[in-house]
Amino acid sequence: MKLLPVLIVFILSLIAHADDKPLLELESLTTKSGRTYEGVKVMSRTADKAKVYHVGGMANVKFTDLPDDIVKQLGGYDADAAKVAAEEKAELDRQIAIAQRKRMVELAKKKRTRKVTEIREIEVKGKYYNDVWNKFFDQKININVNLEGYVILSNSGIVSAQTHLKGRELASFIEALEKGKEWQKQSAKEKLEVSKPIKSFGVRVGVRFFAANNGKQNFIILKLSEFMGNNRMRDIDMYLDQKNVNALIDKMKQIPLEYKKKKAASKALK
Numbered sequence: 001m002k003l004l005p006v007l008i009v010f011i012l013s014l015i016a017h018a019d020d021k022p023l024l025e026l027e028s029l030t031t032k033s034g035r036t037y038e039g040v041k042v043m044s045r046t047a048d049k050a051k052v053y054h055v056g057g058m059a060n061v062k063f064t065d066l067p068d069d070i071v072k073q074l075g076g077y078d079a080d081a082a083k084v085a086a087e088e089k090a091e092l093d094r095q096i097a098i099a100q101r102k103r104m105v106e107l108a109k110k111k112r113t114r115k116v117t118e119i120r121e122i123e124v125k126g127k128y129y130n131d132v133w134n135k136f137f138d139q140k141i142n143i144n145v146n147l148e149g150y151v152i153l154s155n156s157g158i159v160s161a162q163t164h165l166k167g168r169e170l171a172s173f174i175e176a177l178e179k180g181k182e183w184q185k186q187s188a189k190e191k192l193e194v195s196k197p198i199k200s201f202g203v204r205v206g207v208r209f210f211a212a213n214n215g216k217q218n219f220i221i222l223k224l225s226e227f228m229g230n231n232r233m234r235d236i237d238m239y240l241d242q243k244n245v246n247a248l249i250d251k252m253k254q255i256p257l258e259y260k261k262k263k264a265a266s267k268a269l270k
Helices: 003-019 068-073 079-113 167-190 242-269
Strands: 024-030 036-045 049-054 057-062 122-130 135-145 151-155 162-165 194-201 205-212 217-229 232-240
Touching: 024 068, 079 217, 122 242, 135 232, 135 242, 151 167, 151 217, 162 167, 162 205, 162 217, 167 194, 167 205, 167 217, 167 242, 217 242, 232 242
Parallel strands: none
Antiparallel strands: 024 036, 036 049, 049 057, 122 135, 122 232, 135 151, 151 162, 194 205, 205 217, 217 232
């Protein structure tokens, strides 16, 4: 019988991922601890909590803090399954921290030995949502291009992901950002609330649009996915407002010219 709530969670997650429709919409939600959220949309859930979008932003609310009728509408809560999920997440976080420290050491070594093999690093600001603290944190998106033409993307947080775009994908990536920028303007003007994909580049990079609160909150979500081995991926979602989308587009448009300069400089040294 304990498998039933887990199965329901899995099915609900698949449905939410498929069409991005909220699992539940409420005018307001008051938790057992007394906190009230207005204009609530529950977009997804895990074994122990629900991801809630509201007029003030976004929050992860534990099922133990949700009213019983809301928990029932979201498929129920299995304390044992939640405990197992928490233990698995703790172990995954530990492994991620170990891998992150290892990668930082490797990157530091590469930086010390790097000469003209890579174009200078470019930085653009974005926001990362921390599930533990239930709040956004400012982070940098690092962009680096090597002489093979790969655009290396990573974020600057303690938990980060590093991935890449192929050189031939750069123009399509810029087009996706341009399209997202137009949707940002449209959602603000027409007070739209929507979440939909713009373009994906394999499983490595994704560009997505999200608008809530009658279009007042709108972001381009840049998904960075890094392969961690053992068929595991680390996904980081970076939220960019209109100002930072413009900055990212400007930086990406600079890449071809800088690449040509560095390529020529590299040939001159041979």
